[in-house]
Amino acid sequence: MITFLASKIERIQRDGVLDAKLKIQQWPQFKKELFDIIDHRIEYAAEINGAINTSYMSLDEHLIVYMIHKFDPVVVAKATRGLNGTRDEVQNQLLEFLLNLKYYSTRWLRAKQYAQMLGFLAKKDAVSVASGVADHDLDDIEIPGTDIYLQEFFMYAYSFITKDRKHFFESTEGKTYIKQQSEIKQSKKVHDLIYGDLAKDIEYWQKRITANVHKIKVNELDDAETEFIELDLVLDFYLEDYRKLRRANQKKIRAAI
Secondary structure, three states: OHHHHHHHHHHHHHHOOOOOOOOOOOHHHHHHHHHHHHHHHHHOHHHHHOOOOOOOOOHHHHHHHHHHHOOOOOOOOHHHOOOOOOHHHHHHHHHHHHHHHHHHOOOOHHHHHHHHHHOOOOHHHOOOOOOOOOOOOOOOOOOOOOOHHHHHHHHHHHHHHOOOHHHEEEOOOOOEEEEHHHHHHHHHHHHHHHOOOOHHHHHHHHHHHHHOOEEEOOOOOOOOOEEEEEHHHHHHHHHHHHHHHHHHHHHHHHHHO
16 A cells, blocks of 8 residues: 555655645545445455466555545445546545544444554554544454454455445434344354354353444334344454464464464
8 A cells, every 4th residue: 555655655755745736525424434334345355366377465455445436437335436547646546545444443343453453553552532433442453353263254255244225224313233133143153153052152242232233213214122232243253253263273382282
């Protein structure tokens, strides 16, 4: 990424000013783009991971490809209409995205997750008592967000939990919720992979889900409230359990050596 931005950085150092106006987007807009990036990665997974002579495309490399693809005449977004997709314009889009990512990664869990996988956010930077995303109980030094196996697991779990988006509810405060019944259905597919027959781990999962259920009346005409859980929190639980199981396996391997 630094290589791609090198010419822009050199101009900034030379002129002492950035030749573009960067702005902080509204969170609803930016959180959608974060999922758009992950969706893009999954959509083109066959090309990214399925080449004959494949080499792993890191998330920062993919981010550059995504930014360039935004200027494709077929898929051009409203925000980029009128632009020609020059290197300078793509660099400005990328810089603005990184500015927003840095800003929101200390405020919202979705931004923090992506920033850590991108390798853009150090663990010590993600501190925000008010937002409740600064609870770092995990040993990220052992299995950091930049671990490619963790990233591929995240994509796998994400593809299931976001499969049926008609069960999503976007709250006014900026959180994305998923109906608990839909979460149960989709999480089972993830659990079959990581848990197998480990009933105790399933029980622990259910306790965490139950403790974070929100009852929401989707519209005023509803007779009853619907049970939801925050989508990004579910994804964070997936990562927490994946790290836990990876460490347990690592200990078994070390003990056997």
